[in-house]
Amino acid sequence: MKNLSIDAERLWDSLMEMGKIGETPAGGSRRLALSREDGEARDLFVRWAEDAGCTITVDRVGNIFARRQGADDSLAPVCIGSHLDTVPTGGKFDGVFGVMAGLEVLRTLNDADVQTRTPVEVIVWTNEEGARYSPVTLGSLAFIGEHSVEYALDRVDVDGISVREALADIGYDGPAEVGNRPIGAYFEAHNEQGPVLEEHGETIAVVTGSYSSRYFVITVQGMAAHVGPTPMARRKDAMVGAARAVLEINRVGNAYGEDGRSNAPHIEVYPNVRGVIPDEVRVSCDLRHREQATIDEMEADLRSALADLEEELGMGFVLESYFAWGPMSFDPELSELLRNTAQDLGYAHRDLQIIAGHDAVPMTEITQSGLILIPSRDGLSHNETEYSAPEHVAAGANVLLHAALAKAEIVAGAD
Ligand SMILES: [Zn+2]
Numbered sequence: 001m002k003n004l005s006i007d008a009e010r011l012w013d014s015l016m017e018m019g020k021i022g023e024t025p026a027g028g029s030r031r032l033a034l035s036r037e038d039g040e041a042r043d044l045f046v047r048w049a050e051d052a053g054c055t056i057t058v059d060r061v062g063n064i065f066a067r068r069q070g071a072d073d074s075l076a077p078v079c080i081g082s083h084l085d086t087v088p089t090g091g092k093f094d095g096v097f098g099v100m101a102g103l104e105v106l107r108t109l110n111d112a113d114v115q116t117r118t119p120v121e122v123i124v125w126t127n128e129e130g131a132r133y134s135p136v137t138l139g140s141l142a143f144i145g146e147h148s149v150e151y152a153l154d155r156v157d158v159d160g161i162s163v164r165e166a167l168a169d170i171g172y173d174g175p176a177e178v179g180n181r182p183i184g185a186y187f188e189a190h191n192e193q194g195p196v197l198e199e200h201g202e203t204i205a206v207v208t209g210s211y212s213s214r215y216f217v218i219t220v221q222g223m224a225a226h227v228g229p230t231p232m233a234r235r236k237d238a239m240v241g242a243a244r245a246v247l248e249i250n251r252v253g254n255a256y257g258e259d260g261r262s263n264a265p266h267i268e269v270y271p272n273v274r275g276v277i278p279d280e281v282r283v284s285c286d287l288r289h290r291e292q293a294t295i296d297e298m299e300a301d302l303r304s305a306l307a308d309l310e311e312e313l314g315m316g317f318v319l320e321s322y323f324a325w326g327p328m329s330f331d332p333e334l335s336e337l338l339r340n341t342a343q344d345l346g347y348a349h350r351d352l353q354i355i356a357g358h359d360a361v362p363m364t365e366i367t368q369s370g371l372i373l374i375p376s377r378d379g380l381s382h383n384e385t386e387y388s389a390p391e392h393v394a395a396g397a398n399v400l401l402h403a404a405l406a407k408a409e410i411v412a413g414a415d
Contacts, residue, residue: 004112004414006401008394011104015393018044018084018100019092028384029092033085033127033138034062034163039170041084045099045124052106054122057181058174061152062126062167063139065181068106070119071411076184078116078408080105080400081123081359083139087131091386093191093393097374099124101189101397108401109413116408118184125359126172132157135215135323140359143179144366152178183367185334185407188360189396190371191388195379196352203395204342205352207371208335210326210361211259212295215286218245218306221316224271224279235277239269241315242281248305249285252298260298261288261355288355292327325361334370334403341403342372347395356381372399 021044022030022037031037042064046056049066057065067077082098102122109120126139133155135141142152153164167173192198197205222238246264253262266284287302289295306317335351342349352373354361363369374396377387 004108004401006104006108006394006397008390010107011100011397012390012393014048014103015092015096015100018096022086024089024384026384028386029086029090030088031084031086032088032132033129034132034166034170036170038085039172042124042170042172045084045103048103049122052103052110054106057176058172059176059178060149060174061139061142061163061178062172062174063143064124066122068109068120070408071115071117073119075118076182077119077121078184078404079121079123079186080188080404081125081186082188082190083125083128083359085127085129087129087382089384090382091384093386093388094193094381095128097191097388097393097396098189101400104397105401105404113413114410115412116405117411118408120404120408128359133163136357137359137362140362144362145179146362149178183363186360186363186367186369187400187404188358188371189400190358190373191381191386192373192376192379193356193381194376197373197375198377198379200350201348202350203347203374203392204349204399205373206335206338206342206349207330207354207373208351209329210354211288211290212292212326213286213288213324213357214295214299214321215284215323217320217322218283218285219316219318219320220245220281220283222277222279225277227275227277230277236315238278238281238315241309241313241317242267242283244309244313245283245306245317248302248309252287252302255301256289256294256298259290262286290327290353325357328361328364330360330364330370331368334368337406338370338372338399338403341399341406345398345402347399370403372396
């Protein structure tokens with residue numbers, strides 16, 4: 001059974017073929033959640049999974065479950081999941097690697113005529129990236145009951161198109177009730193999206209937990225006025241207020257040691273026309289840190305800096321929290337299993353804490369959940385040139401294969 005190995009070439013070819021859907025000139029992928037391209041990618045996944053003998057279930061928020069029967073099909077399945085959606089200038093590995101690795105595990109079990117005690121399922125989650133619909137990991141959060149189905153379906157993109165409409169457009173408004181299926185154990189493999197594995201020349205990271213992440217929107221309230229005649233001293237320019245706020249966000253990220261993170265990646269300007277000084281600017285930002293106590297300090301620091309700006313500039317600065325996750329820990333038993341599996345297969349490995357969100361995080365609320373990472377070239381992700389080497393892609397899938405088999409139990413086939 002230790003000799004059982006995934007087909008590295010087949011996995012790589014599938015990954016590259018999936019990457020052609022929404023391919024960008026710079027070699028990345030653009031498959032926003034529930035777009036036409038996401039629909040095409042889902043169709044291809046479903047076709048491949050059906051070719052591998054799977055039964056497909058789609059739930060009401062578009063999560064896809066591809067099931068390979070177990071010897072005792074009444075047992076809860078061992079699941080492997082990730083996502084097919086990307087950010088607008090995404091790469092070919094983020095999310096897709098995890099889904100293709102799961103599919104490759106099923107294909108490998110088929111080739112070796114392995115029968116497992118429990119079913120094995122590959123899951124494609126809806127809108128992991130949060131690039132088109134907020135918040136991130138929408139499909140898995142709905143699955144665990146963190147958000148209601150109606151809340152998920154009512155999310156709208158910048159053009160006012162709801163998740164409900166977009167799902168219907170691509171034919172993934174499934175009939176299955178959301179969350180109404182048992183999960184025996186959940187595994188996910190992802191690219192690291194950071195530089196640690198590459199810097200240390202290691203192949204696998206076993207993720208033991210996550211940093212704490214807090215997401216906010218800062219609304220800066222100024223006053224609309226003509227951009228010409230209004231004397232500088234009389235202006236309440238919300239854009240200037242937002243610029244100062246962004247500098248404070250950046251300062252806070254730098255002020256709490258190397259575990260501190262902050263960013264302000266999204267801005268909305270009103271009325272956003274030439275000729276009018278903006279009266280309102282909304283800046284989305286997040287703060288991250290490994291320590292709960294420190295992130296409390298970071299938030300307090302930002303709040304007090306915004307209060308100072310309010311006083312200095314005479315404009316409103318309202319900080320609203322809209323999403324938070326972590327710190328959390330992954331299941332110690334699964335982490336140990338993944339660590340031992342990497343060790344047995346001869347891969348250099350380390351434990352790591354994630355600073356990015358993944359569907360494996362919400363899954364810890366309802367089942368045993370485990371996450372591994374493979375190296376990202378130059379530590380780069382959410383970039384069209386994102387890359388992971390074929391041998392690392394294969395290694396990640398092999399760890400998934402053997403860890404999933406340890407939980408699903410072989411009852412026939414393979415020695
Ligand atoms: Zn991802």
